[in-house]
Amino acid sequence: MGNVVEVRDLKLHYFTSKGPVRAVDGISFSLAPGETLGVVGESGCGKTTIGLGMLRMPTPPGRIVGGSIVIDGTDIVPLSENQLRRSVRWQTISMVFQGAMNCLTPVFTVGKQMMETLQQHKEMDRTRAEETIVRYLGLVGLPPDIVRRYPHELSGGMKQRVVIAMALFLEPKVVILDEPTTALDVIVQAQILNVVKDLKRRLGLSMIFITHDLATEAEVADRIMVMYAGKVAEIAPNRMVYDRPPCHPYTQRLLAATPRLHAKVDELAFIPGAPPDLLDPPKGCRFQPRCSVAMDACGEEPPLIEIEPGHLVACWRCRNA
Numbered sequence: 011m012g013n014v015v016e017v018r019d020l021k022l023h024y025f026t027s028k029g030p031v032r033a034v035d036g037i038s039f040s041l042a043p044g045e046t047l048g049v050v051g052e053s054g055c056g057k058t059t060i061g062l063g064m065l066r067m068p069t070p071p072g073r074i075v076g077g078s079i080v081i082d083g084t085d086i087v088p089l090s091e092n093q094l095r096r097s098v099r100w101q102t103i104s105m106v107f108q109g110a111m112n113c114l115t116p117v118f119t120v121g122k123q124m125m126e127t128l129q130q131h132k133e134m135d136r137t138r139a140e141e142t143i144v145r146y147l148g149l150v151g152l153p154p155d156i157v158r159r160y161p162h163e164l165s166g167g168m169k170q171r172v173v174i175a176m177a178l179f180l181e182p183k184v185v186i187l188d189e190p191t192t193a194l195d196v197i198v199q200a201q202i203l204n205v206v207k208d209l210k211r212r213l214g215l216s217m218i219f220i221t222h223d224l225a226t227e228a229e230v231a232d233r234i235m236v237m238y239a240g241k242v243a244e245i246a247p248n249r250m251v252y253d254r255p256p257c258h259p260y261t262q263r264l265l266a267a268t269p270r271l272h273a274k275v276d277e278l279a280f281i282p283g284a285p286p287d288l289l290d291p292p293k294g295c296r297f298q299p300r301c302s303v304a305m306d307a308c309g310e311e312p313p314l315i316e317i318e319p320g321h322l323v324a325c326w327r328c329r330n331a
């Protein structure tokens with residue numbers, strides 16, 4: 011079976027008064043049916059922008075300026091807003107937005123909000139809609155009586171389950187989860203990861219799981235895509251990233267800075283410096299100014315090359331790995 015998502019050379023820039031912020035700047039990746047792709051990288055590297063781009067709903071002043079996003083066989087970049095609404099958004103691909111659990115309306119019960127979301131997108135009578143809501147609550151491990159509660163009566167983990175259930179209502183093929191565990195404590199994080207893994211198993215969902223935390227990706231992702239400053243630094247099967255050293259110096263640094271994956275905690279390393287300003291990113295390799303092994307060649311941009319089956323790296327040092 012072909013890939014459910016094929017993104018080619020996608021560029022999404024924010025046209026600010028100071029000039030274009032090149033938040034996503036020529037990235038390519040694919041997603042196989044039933045696969046979970048982890049998207050990881052420091053804050054500001056373009057993760058959320060990729061997700062919003064894939065729904066064709068960039069935050070203003072963002073605009074897709076190049077590339078294609080083929081979802082389930084159709085390039086959605088040239089589609090009209092009408093076509094997107096009718097057959098793509100929420101139906102083929104949906105997203106749990108970063109911080110969505112804090113955006114539930116405080117004045118309505120959970121049931122009322124779920125009902126409104128469902129009926130906005132799908133025509134069904136009340137009884138069927140109620141059944142659907144209860145079924146999806148069950149899928150994310152919540153009891154039916156939650157519908158009568160108000161958001162403030164729920165824990166963070168319960169609210170996160172509610173918004174995940176709402177993203178699944180229209181049975182999309184692909185779901186993007188943007189930092190779904192970030193604001194939660196460790197125990198609740200683990201519970202949400204279990205919900206996500208369970209959904210993947212039971213519904214055969216293809217997922218894009220965005221987080222800044224490599225340890226979280228190690229738990230859920232089949233493959234991991236490491237982003238740096240609007241570009242893909244490395245894509246590799248999950249085990250390849252944490253079982254043996256990844257090749258890109260940025261991925262290596264991320265790994266060394268991730269306590270739960272790094273055995274010798276006293277060696278924990280911070281990555282010096284900060285990601286670049288995407289109004290004026292460095293020429294050549296964008297990681298070069300922070301890279302301890304940079305060389306002359308890095309003044310030119312390294313292409314993303316497959317160095318072994320399924321393992322792609324954009325680093326001049328990894329060419330002969």
Ligand SMILES: Nc1ncnc2c1ncn2[C@@H]1O[C@H](COP(=O)(O)OP(=O)(O)O)[C@@H](O)[C@H]1O
Nearest residue numbers: 024031033053054055056057058059069070071
């Ligand atoms: N609405 C916007 N206007 C201008 N710049 C933005 C906007 N949204 C995001 N950016 C910039 O785009 C870059 C990528 O942001 P984002 O996709 O949110 O990163 P991440 O999710 O990895 O933290 C950052 O440099 C951010 O400042």
Ligand SMILES: [Mg+2]
Nearest residue numbers: 057058059108
């Ligand atoms: Mg983000």
